[in-house]
Amino acid sequence: MYSTVCETDRVTTNSPATPGSYVEPGEFKRDTNYITTRITADGRDGFPVERGSYRLIAARACPWANRTLIVRRLLGLEPVLSLGLCGPTHDARSWTFDLDPGEVDPVLGIHFLRDAYLRRFPDYPRGITVPAIVDVNTGAVATNDFAQMTLDFSTEWTEFHRPGAPQLYPPELRSEIDTVAKRIYTEVNNGVYRCGFAGDQQAYDAAYDRLFTALDWLEDRLSRQRYLVGDTITEADVRLFTTLVRFDPVYHGHFKCNRNKLDEMPALWGYARDLFQTPGFGDTVDFDQIKAHYYIVHTDINPTRIVPKGPDLSGWLTPHGREKLGGRPFGDGTPPPPPVPAEVVGRK
Structure with missing residues (x-):
């Protein structure tokens, strides 16, 4: 099959x-x-x-x-x-x-x-x-x-690459990017699924502890620096963002990752909003499609296929204050132009 x-x-x-x-x-x-x-x-x-x-x-x-x-x-x-x-x-x-x-x-x-x-x-x-x-x-x-x-x-x-494209995987930072990205993958990107699809209490408890240990590490790291590696956006930030942006809408409830909501972890919440408001990040996110996928497709976890109305997502556009940590989102590059009309979120 x-x-x-x-x-x-x-x-x-x-x-x-x-x-x-x-x-x-x-x-x-x-x-x-x-x-x-x-x-x-x-x-x-x-x-x-x-x-x-x-x-x-x-x-x-x-x-x-x-x-x-x-x-x-x-x-x-x-x-x-x-x-x-x-x-x-x-x-x-x-x-x-x-x-x-x-x-x-x-x-x-x-x-x-x-x-x-x-x-x-x-x-x-x-x-x-x-x-x-x-x-x-x-x-x-x-x-x-x-x-x-x-x-x-x-x-x-x-x-x-367009003129002004950022260096997302600069040679001098690749070793650190790879190290950080590996921990993000095993403990966070995959960690939420390890919680959501755990088959017994012992497996769930262990997965939950691993996930929040990693999130606490990220909370500490990001309380001191604007981005994960160096002072610009890199591949590591892309890899973490796509899990964080789904955390409150899906993983907190649907996958039982419920020690904290993202908006209860100040550094991670500010970091996620900073990226969401950066061209190229939030303009690729469709919360309605995200919720529909997880709640409708994962019938082992949600057999009724009911999609929750919440949470309130209006906070994603509130000021994040991360500028005070310095950093330049695109380094010596420039923001991307607006999405092409056919690819605007909600167009199809």
């Missing part, structure tokens, strides 16, 4: 009603095997970076796909890497292009993202995941390796 996961890292599904995730006794585990083909400047894996040859397939609901939307915006890759958006809900077969006219992607001509996976691997055995990059010429998926994808946007797609 195919499984379909927002989270790109995959776990097996035991129910068509619960695509991509399930609750079993013990600790939540992920399948972290990806299509590791890379799209590079020299084309060494058979996929050279080229204008118009690839289509990024994402979903605004998904935190891992949200990373690619942010980095693509910050670097100005919109003119060379087109975007297809799947809707926030799906069944066990595949993400679908149900936001488009006729529920068909206008470039790839498919309804199920699964078709692009099967075009390359007819017996593809793993989850049909976002983000994915599809070769437009063949209609086949090139890669779904979300962690490498954004790093390659920064390092392999440089020919097509």
Whole structure:
């Protein structure tokens, strides 16, 4: 059976009603095997970076796909890497292009993202995941390796970066970025899922303690500096932001990560608002799609599929005061221009 996961890292599904995730006794585990083909400047894996040859397939609901939307915006890759958006809900077969006219992607001509996976691997055995990059010429998926994808946007797609694009993965900071990002991934990005899909009390308690230990570490770190590494926005900030922006709307209640709400952790709350109000971050976030995905798709956790009306999200646009910590969001670069009209949140 195919499984379909927002989270790109995959776990097996035991129910068509619960695509991509399930609750079993013990600790939540992920399948972290990806299509590791890379799209590079020299084309060494058979996929050279080229204008118009690839289509990024994402979903605004998904935190891992949200990373690619942010980095693509910050670097100005919109003119060379087109975007297809799947809707926030799906069944066990595949993400679908149900936001488009006729529920068909206008470039790839498919309804199920699964078709692009099967075009390359007819017996593809793993989850049909976002983000994915599809070769437009063949209609086949090139890669779904979300962690490498954004790093390659920064390092392999440089020919097509906009003037003023920031250095999100500067060579002199890569070691520290990698170290910080690894802890964020294991303890926070994945930590909320370890809580939400824990199969017994002992596993949940351990996951909860790990998550909030890491959040306390981040609260302390960010009380003293504006950004996670150095004095500008880097890849590490992108990776943390997409979990933080989903924390109060979803993870606090739905995943039982409820020691504190984000807005009860002053440094993290200020940091998250600072990024949200930075061009390229908040303008990629669709809270309605985020809530719809988690509460409707995860029926093991929410069998009624009722989507809560709250929480009040108006605070995201309130002053954050982080400027007093110094730092320059884009370093020697500049903010990205406004989103292209077709990609404005809420447009489809």
